[in-house]
Amino acid sequence: MGTDKDDLAALFAEARRDATPGPDLSARVLADALAVQAGPPAEAGRGAGWVMRSLGAIGGWPGLSGLAVAGVAGLMIGVYATDSVDLLLNGQLTSLTGGDSTGLMPGIDSLLLSFGEEG
Numbered sequence: 403m404g405t406d407k408d409d410l411a412a413l414f415a416e417a418r419r420d421a422t423p424g425p426d427l428s429a430r431v432l433a434d435a436l437a438v439q440a441g442p443p444a445e446a447g448r449g450a451g452w453v454m455r456s457l458g459a460i461g462g463w464p465g466l467s468g469l470a471v472a473g474v475a476g477l478m479i480g481v482y483a484t485d486s487v488d489l490l491l492n493g494q495l496t497s498l499t500g501g502d503s504t505g506l507m508p509g510i511d512s513l514l515l516s517f518g519e520e521g
Contacts, residue, residue: 423431457466488494 457463460466460469
């Protein structure tokens, strides 16, 4: 039994012996190339709606998912990190709100109370 190196050399030698493609393969490759050069096929039906055009303008589904992740991350940072931002700003938010940085974003209970007072 030969070594792996001999087996590999034999495989390469066999591949070099039969290096030319057959005429049917060449004809199929050339036919595909001519079809690609002719241009993209026409779309069936009406054009894309405004939603799909807008989606294409922002980079398709990957762009939309990136915007969604950035929006959720920004919302979570804004809600949960007000004390951290106040720390980075050396207490400027605390001085603006009178000592309570949570007053920058009131909770749902204060929103519901404000609607209850109007009615």
